[in-house]
Amino acid sequence: xxxxxxxxxxxxxxxxxxxxxxxxxxxxxxxxxxxxxxxxxxxxxxxxxxxxxxxxxxxxxxxxxxxxxxxxxxxxxxxxxxxxxxxxxxxxxxxxxxxxxxxxxxxxxxxxxxxxxxxxxxxxxxxxxxxxxxxxxxxxxxxxxxxxxxxxxxxxxxxxxxxxxxxxxxxxxxxxxxxxxxxxxxxxxxxxxxxxxxxxxxxxxxxxxxxxxxxxxxxxxxxxxxxxxxxxxxxxxxxxxxxxxxxxxxxxxxxxxxxxx
Amino acid sequence: xxxxxxxxxxxxxxxxxxxxxxxxxxxxxxxxxxxxxxxxxxxxxxxxxxxxxxxxxxxxxxxxxxxxxxxxxxxxxxxxxxxxxxxxxxxxxxxxxxxxxxxxxxxxxxxxxxxxxxxxxxxxxxxxxxxxxxxxxxxxxxxxxxxxxxxxxxxxxxxxxxxxxxxxxxxxxxxxxxxxxxxxxxxxxxxxxxxxxxxxxxxxxxxxxxxxxxxxxxxxxxxxxxxxxxxxxxxxxxxxxxxxxxxxxxxxxxxxxxxxxxxxxxxxxxxxxxxxxxxxxxxxxxxxxxxxxxxxxxxxxxxxxxxxxxxxxxxxxxxxxxx
Numbered sequence: 027x028x029x030x031x032x033x034x035x036x037x038x039x040x041x042x043x044x045x046x047x048x049x050x051x052x053x054x055x056x057x058x059x060x061x062x063x064x065x066x067x068x069x070x071x072x073x074x075x076x077x078x079x080x081x082x083x084x085x086x087x088x089x090x091x092x093x094x095x096x097x098x099x100x101x102x103x104x105x106x107x108x109x110x111x112x113x114x115x116x117x118x119x120x121x122x123x124x125x126x127x128x129x130x131x132x133x134x135x136x137x138x139x140x141x142x143x144x145x146x147x148x149x150x151x152x153x154x155x156x157x158x159x160x161x162x163x164x165x166x167x168x169x170x171x172x173x174x175x176x177x178x179x180x181x182x183x184x185x186x187x188x189x190x191x192x193x194x195x196x197x198x199x200x201x202x203x204x205x206x207x208x209x210x211x212x213x214x215x216x217x218x219x220x221x222x223x224x225x226x227x228x229x230x231x232x233x234x235x236x237x238x239x240x241x242x243x244x245x246x247x248x249x250x251x252x253x254x255x256x257x258x259x260x261x262x263x264x265x266x267x268x269x270x271x272x273x274x275x276x277x278x279x280x281x282x283x284x285x286x287x
Numbered sequence: 288x289x290x291x292x293x294x295x296x297x298x299x300x301x302x303x304x305x306x307x308x309x310x311x312x313x314x315x316x317x318x319x320x321x322x323x324x325x326x327x328x329x330x331x332x333x334x335x336x337x338x339x340x341x342x343x344x345x346x347x348x349x350x351x352x353x354x355x356x357x358x359x360x361x362x363x364x365x366x367x368x369x370x371x372x373x374x375x376x377x378x379x380x381x382x383x384x385x386x387x388x389x390x391x392x393x394x395x396x397x398x399x400x401x402x403x404x405x406x407x408x409x410x411x412x413x414x415x416x417x418x419x420x421x422x423x424x425x426x427x428x429x430x431x432x433x434x435x436x437x438x439x440x441x442x443x444x445x446x447x448x449x450x451x452x453x454x455x456x457x458x459x460x461x462x463x464x465x466x467x468x469x470x471x472x473x474x475x476x477x478x479x480x481x482x483x484x485x486x487x488x489x490x491x492x493x494x495x496x497x498x499x500x501x502x503x504x505x506x507x508x509x510x511x512x513x514x515x516x517x518x519x520x521x522x523x524x525x526x527x528x529x530x531x532x533x534x535x536x537x538x539x540x541x542x543x544x545x546x547x548x549x550x551x552x553x554x555x556x557x558x559x560x561x562x563x564x565x566x567x568x569x570x571x572x573x574x575x576x577x578x579x580x581x582x583x584x585x586x587x588x589x590x591x592x593x594x595x596x597x598x599x600x601x602x603x604x605x606x607x608x609x610x
Contacts, residue, residue, distance in 0.1 A: 077315075080314075080315065080318075081314075084314070084318060085314045088314050088317065088318075089314075095347075098347060098367075102367055102524050106523050106524065109523060109524075112523075112524065125313065126313070126314060129313060129314050130314060244315050244316055244319055245315055247319060248315055248318060248319055248322075251322065262322075266318060266321065266322070269321070269325075272344075272442060273344065273346065273442075275442060275443075276346050276347075276348070276442035276443075277346070277347065279348075279442065279443060280346075280347050280348055280349055280367070283349040283365075284349065284367065286353070
């Protein structure tokens with residue numbers, strides 16, 4: 027008689043089958059959220075870098091122009107003390123100059139001279155893995171969420187700074203963290219999986235909306251124009267700065283003439 | 288990477304995990320507006336008769352001359368002027384070929400297609416603008432006196448008409464004839480004969496260096512009509528001035544001329560001294576005739592910045608000829 031080996035397969039109960047299905051779905055969504063967070067973070071980093079460069083090259087020149095024009099308006103007001111329009115104009119110019127100075131000054135000087143944000147493939151990969159593993163929306167509870175948020179903040183910073191080692195360290199620490207190992211019964215796991223799926227989907231929708239808003243914003247419009255001009259070997263920001271320099275020179279001449287007379 | 292098992296209750300998402308990087312920026316808004324304007328109003332355009340026009344940006348300048356400027360007239364009181372809107376102005380004086388293309392005749396004493404048209408009255412110049420406007424569907428006009436001086440100063444405040452610099456930038460009685468004359472010679476009663484004998488004349492446009500904004504012959508060659516009536520300058524700051532109203536006013540200005548009785552001429556000409564070709568120098572022609580003209584008087588055209596749209600501006604050769 028031939029011997030027949032028989033595998034003993036335990037049949038999954040309906041709850042376990044459902045849990046498996048939900049976990050597969052969650053795994054797919056985790057991959058997606060890793061990609062989307064990476065894209066969003068890359069876009070944010072590119073725009074922040076661009077904003078810094080813009081403020082350094084163009085913004086500060088607008089602020090200088092506004093300051094000179096404010097001085098001219100003030101001189102005119104002083105020369106014509108009975109002229110209410112001149113006084114009003116001087117105040118308006120002064121406020122405009124203060125605002126543009128404030129705005130042009132509100133950028134991080136440490137990043138202003140860096141080039142464009144161009145992350146390496148490895149950097150992107152590490153960030154994607156971190157976002158997938160530590161995403162706050164996959165948290166089990168508030169404490170876990172806080173823990174994940176902290177890790178993601180550090181990961182975001184390292185990503186924007188191009189710090190691959192930093193990302194590796196965050197990933198290693200997370201893998202070995204005892205806080206991340208939790209066990210539970212099937213029913214609870216199923217409920218959590220379903221809720222996690224819901225939250226991740228919400229986050230995906232939020233990322234899509236945030237990305238849409240970023241792309242609809244004026245910063246992105248200007249960024250794109252500059253990227254196009256870069257592709258054609260031109261430097262749009264430098265061109266704009268040159269135009270403003272001409273206006274600064276003209277304003278300085280007018281101010282000098284007023285001071286001399 | 289392995290997925291971790293999760294446990295505990297889950298709270299709904301309240302905040303995005305990452306900071307939103309976009310804040311509204313008035314400077315970026317302003318930059319985009321400047322870029323849009325620049326795209327819609329290129330710095331230089333060529334119209335259907337080959338006339339080059341330069342776009343002039345708004346700004347502020349001090350019009351008139353300081354009290355110690357050599358050769359200064361009493362009517363050059365300094366005052367701040369704001370030009371609030373961009374405009375186009377001809378890179379050169381209107382040439383005879385351009386005049387003929389629009390008007391079909393040539394009134395000039397010194398013939399030459401590339402020489403400036405002269406012998407035209409203010410009304411003739413206005414008629415040219417009217418016909419060119421009809422031809423192209425754009426409103427051409429003469430520059431205001433403030434636009435003219437703002438264009439001439441070109442943001443530098445410097446005066447290219449100062450003796451020594453004028454040779455580089457313009458044609459005055461000193462350098463427009465067969466031999467070079469000296470300023471002292473021009474200060475005599477025989478100046479008129481001297482200029483005639485020396486064959487002083489107009490020269491083809493754009494032979495000298497342009498100013499910082501790319502405008503040629505802002506000093507000399509031919510005097511240029513402005514749209515304003517001649518009158519005294521104000522003492523205080525003004526915005527987009529366009530001269531006194533049209534009237535044979537009883538108000539007599541600082542140099543003895545009545546206000547509003549004649550149109551302004553600027554820039555000096557081939558038969559005038561360098562001092563008359565200064566940036567701030569003002570002339571008018573009052574012969575008490577309705578339509579005075581002279582052999583050293585021409586013009587250049589201007590156009591509001593809003594008139595130009597890149598899509599609709601006719602290209603050379605595309606526009607129909609004037610009927």
